[in-house]
Amino acid sequence: MALRLVSDFDLGKDVLPWLRAQRAALVAAGAGGGGPGVLENNYESLRVLNVERNGNIIYTYKDDKGNVFFGLYDYQTKQNEHLYTFEKDLQVVSCSVNRERTLLAASLVQAAKEGRRNELQPGSRCLTLLVEIHPINNVKVLKAVDSYIWVQFLYPHVESHPLPENHLLLISEEKYIEQLHIQVTQEDGNRVVIKNSGHLPRQRVAEDFVWAQWDMSEQRLYYIDLKKSRSVLKCIQFYADEHFSLMFEASLDVSLSDSGFKLVNFGYDDLQDQEKLSKHPTLCVFTNHTGSLCVCYCPNFDSWEQITYSVLYFHKGHGKTFTATLGRVDSRVTKGITFLSLDYYVAVYLPGHFFHLLNIQHPDLICHSLFLTGNSEVIDMLPHSPLQSLSGSLVLDWGSGKLYRALLNQSYLLEFLWNTRLDCEKLALLHCVLSCGRDPRRLEAKIIQWISENISACHSFDLIQEFIIASSYWSIYPETSNMDKLLPYSSLLTWDTEIPGITLVTEEIPLPLMKVHSFKGYWEKLNSNLEYVKYSKPHLHYNNSVVRREWHSLISEEKKGKRRSTVYVRNILDNAIKVISNLEARNLEPRLTPLFQEEDNHQRLLMGLMVSELKDHLLRHLQGVEKKKIEQMVLDYVSKLLDLICQILEASWRKHNLHPWVLHFNRRASAAEFAVFHIMTRILEATNSLFLPLPPDLDNTEKNEKVKFSIIVRLPPPRSPMMDKSSFSVEFLPLNYFIEILTDIESSNPALYAFEGRDNVDAKFVEEAALKHTTMLLGL
Numbered sequence: 001m002a003l004r005l006v007s008d009f010d011l012g013k014d015v016l017p018w019l020r021a022q023r024a025a026l027v028a029a030g031a032g033g034g035g036p037g038v039l040e041n042n043y044e045s046l047r048v049l050n051v052e053r054n055g056n057i058i059y060t061y062k063d064d065k066g067n068v069f070f071g072l073y074d075y076q077t078k079q080n081e082h083l084y085t086f087e088k089d090l091q092v093v094s095c096s097v098n099r100e101r102t103l104l105a106a107s108l109v110q111a112a113k114e115g116r117r118n119e120l121q122p123g124s125r126c127l128t129l130l131v132e133i134h135p136i137n138n139v140k141v142l143k144a145v146d147s148y149i150w151v152q153f154l155y156p157h158v159e160s161h162p163l164p165e166n167h168l169l170l171i172s173e174e175k176y177i178e179q180l181h182i183q184v185t186q187e188d189g190n191r192v193v194i195k196n197s198g199h200l201p202r203q204r205v206a207e208d209f210v211w212a213q214w215d216m217s218e219q220r221l222y223y224i225d226l227k228k229s230r231s232v233l234k235c236i237q238f239y240a241d242e243h244f245s246l247m248f249e250a251s252l253d254v255s256l257s258d259s260g261f262k263l264v265n266f267g268y269d270d271l272q273d274q275e276k277l278s279k280h281p282t283l284c285v286f287t288n289h290t291g292s293l294c295v296c297y298c299p300n301f302d303s304w305e306q307i308t309y310s311v312l313y314f315h316k317g318h319g320k321t322f323t324a325t326l327g328r329v330d331s332r333v334t335k336g337i338t339f340l341s342l343d344y345y346v347a348v349y350l351p352g353h354f355f356h357l358l359n360i361q362h363p364d365l366i367c368h369s370l371f372l373t374g375n376s377e378v379i380d381m382l383p384h385s386p387l388q389s390l391s392g393s394l395v396l397d398w399g400s401g402k403l404y405r406a407l408l409n410q411s412y413l414l415e416f417l418w419n420t421r422l423d424c425e426k427l428a429l430l431h432c433v434l435s436c437g438r439d440p441r442r443l444e445a446k447i448i449q450w451i452s453e454n455i456s457a458c459h460s461f462d463l464i465q466e467f468i469i470a471s472s473y474w475s476i477y478p479e480t481s482n483m484d485k486l487l488p489y490s491s492l493l494t495w496d497t498e499i500p501g502i503t504l505v506t507e508e509i510p511l512p513l514m515k516v517h518s519f520k521g522y523w524e525k526l527n528s529n530l531e532y533v534k535y536s537k538p539h540l541h542y543n544n545s546v547v548r549r550e551w552h553s554l555i556s557e558e559k560k561g562k563r564r565s566t567v568y569v570r571n572i573l574d575n576a577i578k579v580i581s582n583l584e585a586r587n588l589e590p591r592l593t594p595l596f597q598e599e600d601n602h603q604r605l606l607m608g609l610m611v612s613e614l615k616d617h618l619l620r621h622l623q624g625v626e627k628k629k630i631e632q633m634v635l636d637y638v639s640k641l642l643d644l645i646c647q648i649l650e651a652s653w654r655k656h657n658l659h660p661w662v663l664h665f666n667r668r669a670s671a672a673e674f675a676v677f678h679i680m681t682r683i684l685e686a687t688n689s690l691f692l693p694l695p696p697d698l699d700n701t702e703k704n705e706k707v708k709f710s711i712i713v714r715l716p717p718p719r720s721p722m723m724d725k726s727s728f729s730v731e732f733l734p735l736n737y738f739i740e741i742l743t744d745i746e747s748s749n750p751a752l753y754a755f756e757g758r759d760n761v762d763a764k765f766v767e768e769a770a771l772k773h774t775t776m777l778l779g780l
Contacts, residue, residue, distance in 0.1 A: 002372070003340075003347060004357060004409035004414070008394070009057055011046055011401030014073055015585035018080045019046075019061070019563075035106075050267040053216045057112060057403065058083075060092050060403035070095060070104065084133050090393055093126065094150040094267045097168045102184060102192040105142070105151040105168055130182070134192045142180070142200075150266045154179075154219060155206045156240035161580045167242055169205070169221075171266060173644040176207040177221070181242055186347055188747050205236060205244065210256050213240065213264035213285055218522065220247075222285045226258050232510075233295065234284070237523070247523060250314060250512035254297050256281065265526065268398050274699070284389065286341040290481065291525025292360050294346055296339040309337060309347035309348060312509055313363050315526060315720070317533035320507045324373065326353050335459030340389045340406055346437050347370075347406075351384040354501065357408075357432065361484050365462075365495045366504060370428035373501040394626045410436040413445055418453075423460040424499050430466060431490075434474045444471060444644065446713055448651045455682055465491040466685035470771065471639045476633055481525050486621055488541050491690065492573055534746045542617045544691040554605055572608035579607050583639040583646075592658075593649045600696035645683055652679040741773075 001730060044062040055075030062068055066089025072081045083097065083104055090108040097104050107128045124144035128151065132138045143149055150171040169181045180202045183195040205221070206212070212223040221236040231252040238244045264284055283297040298309040305326055313321035340347040348356040354373035362368050385399040395404045417429040433443065438774075451463050469491050477483045511530050519527050532540075557564065615634045622630060656672035687694055 002357065002370070002409055002412055003342075004407045004412070005395065005404035006407060007402060008405050009073065009403035011554055014078070015071065015080060015107065015401075016043060016046065019043075019071075021081075031639045047400065048154055048268055048396065048398065048403075049137070050152075051396060051403065052097065052099075053219070053391075053396070054099065054127035056097070058095050058097060060095065062089075065089070066093060068108070070106065072097060072101070075180055077607060082224060084131055090127075092303070093148055094152075096151045096153045096168070096267075097133075098153045098164050098168075099155050100134070100192070101180065102132065102162075103153070103166060103194075103315065104131045104133050104253060105153065106131070107149045107457050107737065109148065111635065117378060129473070130194070131169070134190070136201070137191070137193060138197065140194065140671060141389075142170065145172075146255070148264060149173070152216075152266060154215060154238050155216070156219065156238070165242070167238070170202075171212065171263065173367035174210055175263060176203040177201045177207050177212070177223070177262065179242070179244070180300075204241075204390045206234070208611050211262045211264075211283060212266070214266050215285075215287075217392050218287070224252065224256060226256065228637055231256050236283075244272060246515045248512040248514050249279060250295075252295065252297075252312070253509070254281070254283065254310075255299055256283075265388065267668065272656055276534075280338065282337050284299060284339050286339070286346055286360075286389070287522065287526075288341070288343055288360075288471060289522065289525075290344075290361065290484070291522060291527075291529045293526055294300055295348060295527075296348070298337045298339075307337065307350060307353075311346065311348075311358055311363075313360060314509065314512055315529040316531075317511055317530075318361060319507055320505070321505045322348075322356070323504070324350075324356070324371075328352070338387050340395060342406055345408070345432070356502070357428070359428075359431065362431075362489050362590075362733060365490070366499055366502075367427045367489065367492070367495040367497070368431055369422045370425060370432060371499055371502050408432060408436050414450075416442075419446075420452055422500070424462075424495075424497060425457050426450075426458060427461060431470055436744075437478070440471075440475065443700065444647060445651065447471075448648050449655075451648070452652055452655060452679065455679065458495060460495075461492055461685050462579055462689075464682055465690060468641060468644050468686065468692070471644055472637055475640045478627075480622065480625055482528060483542050485536070486542060488543065491651070499754055525731075528567075540616055541623055544610060544613075547606065547613050550609055551606050552706055554609075555602060569605075573604050573610060574602070575608035578635055579611060579638050579642065582635045585641055586639070586643065587646075591646070591650065592653045594648070595646060595649070595697060596694045603694055603696050606691075607638065607642075607732050610693060613636065614638070638693070641692055645687065646695055648679065648683060652676050682712060719769070 043061070045117075046059065048057060048059050050058045051069075052058070057073040057075065057566065059071050059073065060068060061071070068086040068090055070083040070085070072083050073079075074081065079325070082105075083101070086106075086108065086612070090110065093107040093109055095104065095106045105128070109126050111218075112439050125146045126143070126148050127141065128143040128149045130140045130142050135352075142465065152169045152171070154167040154169065162184075164183060164185075165183060166182045168182060169177060170180065171177050180200045182200055184192050185195045187346065189191055190694060206223050206225075207657075209223040209225045214221060218504070219238045221238070222233060223236075224233050226232075231254050233250045233252050235247045236244050237247050245585075262281075281300060284296050286292075286294045286296065287505065293314040295312040295314065297308070297312070306323055308321060310319055310321045337348065340349075343360065344361050346358045346360055348358060356372075357370040359368045384399050388396045388398060389406075390396055393406045395406045396402075397404070413429055413433045413436075417426065419432060420426055420769060424558075430447070433447065436443075447467060451467060453462060457463075469488050473483075473489050476487065502536050511533060514527055514530070517524075554564065554569075561611050567613045611634055614637065615631060618625075618630045618634065619627065653676060656676055658672060658676060684694075686692075
């Protein structure tokens with residue numbers, strides 16, 4: 001399937017055997033009393049409560065007497081640890097453990113069983129406790145109230161030494177969040193106790209909110225409050241000390257009721273009826289290391305025939321609202337929609353109905369995102385139980401107690417690329433596969449093989465162009481931020497073809513208002529993205545238009561005997577030498593195709609000009625990046641363009657078992673030779689329209705000239721000498737030289753124009769004359 005869920009944790013495999021072993025050991029020893037071993041056959045009560053920032057997983061279970069046990073699975077050591085036991089029959093709302101595992105915070109309510117006495121304090125429905133567990137010692141009541149409370153310890157980025165102060169968030173059903181500051185001290189060796197247990201200082205963090213989401217990896221709190229019926233998204237960043245900052249506010253055009261209350265990623269919430277999830281709005285926030293900020297929203301279901309959901313790309317300044325047709329009208333929506341974060345993508349899927357992989361780095365064109373519907377083989381392989389996207393690529397299946405790492409399935413996507421018939425899916429899959437970034441050389445070889453089999457199968461875009469541009473982009477993109485704004489990602493600028501099963505509306509959205517003035521890390525990248533949206537129009541993507549003009553100018557001056565500064569031209573040619581050296585250093589195996597054997601000054605000028613212009617472009621717009629690094633990135637990028645062309649040629653030569661000197665001009669071409677030549681003409685078309693440099697081909701030895709002549713002989717009729725002369729720009733063709741001579745004669749003697757446009761010109765005669773002329777000039 002397109003999405004690969006790699007299991008990181010499974011309650012049934014990683015915890016249950018340990019619990020049974022603990023019980024067996026206690027039974028064998030004849031022990032009784034507290035501890036995990038008293039668990040009998042009540043394993044169905046085992047469930048995950050929380051996943052902390054360091055990957056440790058907190059779980060709970062009950063024995064047959066109803067006693068509540070808390071355990072911890074260490075993500076690094078793969079070991080289990082018993083944390084604490086409440087010898088009362090209570091239901092756990094929330095639980096969190098500090099980084100040092102010396103304090104446990106838990107919120108509990110009365111178990112929903114008839115005839116049970118109230119185990120809590122009189123007049124209270126929810127009890128929130130703070131427990132010293134290293135060793136097990138004092139228990140402090142933090143709150144005893146009628147409203148539910150959720151707890152979460154902060155995990156700051158600090159060294160491994162113990163912290164003198166811990167910080168705990170309390171999230172109340174009464175729509176406020178506060179932070180408690182808990183000082184700890186060591187007594188009698190390793191015993192850790194709360195120092196200020198009589199009075200724990202607390203701060204109000206947020207209030208009057210209707211929705212909140214916790215990002216455990218980045219230690220951020222997102223929440224929404226309603227101001228005059230307007231939803232405002234806010235974000236608070238917590239730091240290593242007790243300090244926290246409101247980072248931004250952003251207006252949301254979403255429908256939320258102030259009577260509702262929804263928490264995301266604050267642990268397992270079995271107080272909500274999972275079957276009712278589809279009746280409530282789904283909303284979540286996703287970010288990634290590039291400075292992206294996405295809000296995904298799906299309102300209440302109001303139809304069994306279609307579903308509408310929105311993705312707000314704040315880092316791009318616009319949002320898209322999608323309406324997907326539900327392919328199976330006989331299958332009602334019983335599960336809620338799921339949004340998952342997948343680095344450069346966001347996955348949206350409705351079990352049994354559709355799967356939508358949204359490109360969040362380049363969301364402008366819908367063809368760069370993959371939409372699948374109606375194919376049970378694809379759709380039904382995804383889990384049907386509710387999944388929760390945690391920070392990064394972590395995904396938790398609350399129902400089964402399994403923690404996954406969600407990845408794009410590169411092998412499946414490649415297989416799908418081979419089999420799909422729709423251009424929009426081919427395009428989206430190509431970019432999807434390249435974004436995976438694993439083993440790029442092997443990946444490129446497989447894509448080139450696919451291109452060679454489907455060279456004429458795409459009608460909406462040029463396969464070779466798209467592959468060269470996209471693969472070159474991904475080869476350089478991870479090296480520094482902002483490259484997505486400066487380098488072309490695709491050969492396409494527009495897409496007007498419908499995507500089956502889905503429609504969309506794009507709207508500009510108000511940008512978030514940043515509330516701080518000094519930025520680091522993610523916030524610096526997000527602010528840079530927002531600044532780009534505000535001020536950088538038109539787009540800053542590099543293109544070769546300047547190179548095209550300058551190259552034509554240099555060639556024209558050369559023909560007229562004019563010369564630019566020798567230093568200027570030498571610098572350009574030196575750039576080309578660096579590119580070729582950089583390319584050859586990466587490819588140590590001998591080439592099958594006869595490339596890089598001549599000093600083709602025109603192609604070298606083009607190569608060198610591209611290096612010069614691209615370097616100037618990046619130097620202008622990449623702030624804070626060393627000049628040497630930029631120069632190397634440019635060499636790598638241009639080298640990659642040429643290398644991909646070489647790979648396509650090599651693969652074609654190898655596929656048809658041709659050797660470098662197989663082409664002969666004194667006999668008819670074989671089917672294999674014609675297939676290779678067809679690939680070469682398609683490469684020429686692709687690079688010509690993008691004005692990309694080509695690798696120098698053969699030099700002018702007798703053997704190589706025969707190869708060149710054999711190519712000319714094989715030119716199909718549409719490429720006869722009577723084509724538009726301005727379309728020829730490949731300087732090594734003898735035919736071009738002959739046409740230039742005829743053009744000069746026409747220019748000097750206008751009377752010859754009388755023949756232009758007539759249909760009785762013998763094209764075969766002109767072709768033979770051109771070849772004869774070139775043969776005489778070369779003395780062959």
